[in-house]
Amino acid sequence: MSVPSGLPQDTPVAGGEQRVLRFSIAATAVVAALGIVFGLMSGSYAIVFDGIYSLADGATSLVALLVVNLIAGYNASGSQNRRLAEKFTMGFWHLEPMVLGATGLLLSGAAVYAFINAIGSFLTGGRPLQFGQAIVYAIATVLISLGMAWYGRRANRHLRSELVAMDIRGWLMSAAITAALLVAFIVGLAIQGTSLEWMSPYVDPAVLALVCLVIFPIPLGVVRRALEEILLVTPTALKQHVDAVAQAVVERHGFLSHRAYVAKVGRGRQIELYFIAPAGWPARTLEEWDALRDEIGEAIGDDSPDRWLTIAFTTDREWAE
Template identity: 65%
Template sequence: MSTEQDILRQSIAATFAVAAIGVGFGVLTGSSSIIFDGIYSLTDASMTLLALLVSRLITQQMSERRQARLVQHFTMGFWHLEPMVLGLSGVMLTGAAVYALFNAVQSLLSGGRELQFGQAIVYAVLVVVVAAGMALRNHRANRRIRSGFVELDARGWAMSAALTGALLAAFVFGWLIQGTRWDWMSPYVDPAALALVCLVVIPLPIPTIRRALADILLVTPADLKQHVDAVARQAVDRHGFLDYRAYVARVGRGRQIELFFIVPPGEPPRRLEQWDAIRDRIGEEIGGESPDRWLTIAFTTDLGWAE
């Protein structure tokens, strides 16, 4: 798994497999919590598939003809799609959990449901092993790749492992109390476990949604703005400029930086190569040069062009 796309493709295949197994086992055992687990995995896989498409657009790994056609319509790039996908994914996962919670409460109030605990335990063990393995694998790979999509995917697998582990504990408890004086509780085990899982799942995507919303609204990252301001002030002092204006935004993995330097009127003319050399040094001091950095540096004597 050397690239972001490779990781996401394997994750999609594994997630669809887990989702199919979950729905099948859920119908077989009569467990609403297992069916929810499968549907949740299916939703996650659908969002990962969309993330893979956006990742390919951002890295522009496509035919030259298709790339040229898309670039004509998206001259500013595709970075803005990344926070949209991440935000949509978080909202859908939270919405699915809220819906399942209502169903679980309704089932508890109506007397619960019978469940084949033995088969449910087999499913839970299988999913915990697969989910934990995928979470660990993706987390290790993302130490090098540093992708928001892969990070979210690894977090999703870890969450799946933890939640299915909770279901496993509930199923083992239900299996152990069968035939005992606590047997009356067994119909409530499945909806109670589903309700608890949903209560845990609902707030988990909130940080991702908040960050995605901040990127969509072009909220300025404080740390990046402070760094750009420090570099710009040094350039002002070094070259005798009057002032500067800095505009900074984070859009998914993209960093958009615009710098305007106010030059004193009547300055002796400089060759374009000299202005380019100033730009090159400022760009090096800002750092982070990559296809994901959009850096514009302009010089003017009219403050109106910078505001």
Template identity: 60%
Template sequence: MSEQSLLRLSIVVTAALAAFGIIVGLWSGSFAIVFDGFYSLTDAFMTLLALLVSKLIVTSAQPTAKGKLIDRFSVGFWHLEPMVLGLNGTLLMGAAIYAFISAVESLMSGGRPIDFGPAVIFTVVTVTVSLVMWLFCRRANRKLNSNFVALDTQAWLMTAALTSALLVAFGLGHAIEGTQYAWATPYIDPGALAIICLIIAPVPLAHVRQAVADILLVTPVELKNHVDAVAEAIVERHGFLSYRAYVARVGRGKQIELFFIAPSEWPARHLSEWDAIRDEIGDAIGDEGPDRWLTIVFTSDPEWAD
């Protein structure tokens, strides 16, 4: 299954669960279930946005790609990927923080009575679907290696964990109804929501941090070391004076610019000879494909490289 097909499936399933959750939450009076549905709805919207960006990236990478949009973004759409990932993680963290504040407010005002019967049914269905989607997306992404699918897979695991905690809380609430501990039932819904929000709020932080690093063009250390090793070997093998390497990762795209400083007294060479060196460098760097932007320049003037 392709990245886009997997994201489409995730959108449909997420939207269905979100609608189911909001309806059951309003019916049972559970704000925790309403939040679960809203959280899923937000995730579905961001997955739709990720699908659009993924389609743009794949389309623009085709050699035959044409159109006004392609002409306006001639260097590709990689820069949109970290923007979407960062926005997705920020919205999910913001939703969790808002829900936590609301839960604390509800606890301080005496809690919220709910109908535990529909709530338990909802949590059982949601946990089952979420775990199935998590396993399916995780397995599919072993071949795709997509950041979008990875974030979506993590979201399914978060949904399963969140709803599992709600299932335990609602099951406990249903068990103590009519007993001497019935006074605690109004506090179960906001209490469970507050605990869950504290757990899930920091989860998207790693994706947000990586997205910000990509947006700011922070040089990946591992990639830079690899490019430096290749460039140093080329300098030694072909007799260049030095080199300059500029490396960045933007979403799935790797942008590499290499400048090799040649002695000014070197005799002229055929273009095919320079191209052969470029092929040698490209093969040594690896990962050739539509997501690698590699520029190799040979010059005798260091100012062109600095």
């Protein structure tokens, strides 16, 4: 018997997640616009890259928001949502790791492309830079990024959303990148009119290359985790917990054995449990079997809309294999 818990409805938590992502997208658009405008004005490819990087991050955040809306509205009332539920009976959990994986690949690819451009610029003598305008941009962006990271972290104490957590990491990464740019621009401004002024054209490509090397591996961890969920790699901790609960049920109620199949996809946890009963067991009412299912479900715990739990009883092992 399948006991699907469904997907998140339009609860305060789901609404909070959407609100955080909407605010983040708006702030990202502001940072991206500042980066592109100030980058062109100051002649800094590092700032232009920072703006384009923010633009790409904002685009993926927009896709993430669409996924959150789908998940939150899955069980909402209305004929349109009912039609949607009929076409996607297993829900939208699978979209979450796909968005996270695509985001990580896009951001890593942008870093590789910018690194190649930085090396090319460095080899051709660098580029002149208006350090005053660059410093103004860097200060503004660092403040916005740190403010958004603080806002997201505070909200995510209650939301516990992987998408919001990814957004927080993005803002912290943006703050770190821009802080590195700020230090480099201050150094570049300080050496103007000194014997080291010949180095100033190399400041922009050098710091851009360094930033790309630092940020390139960061999204790869997200990509790895997303692939594990897309490929339905069994989460060890969850499997051990479910096996422990099932084994206790086997010993307490006299079953022969059990089979457990678990997976984590996005925020969803899919659990299938099969209990092998001896042949010729006395008959039980459906209410008694349902009470046993309730007992097992309570022992597994975390009965949230993100848990999809299936519990079956059989005397034929082939049904459980």
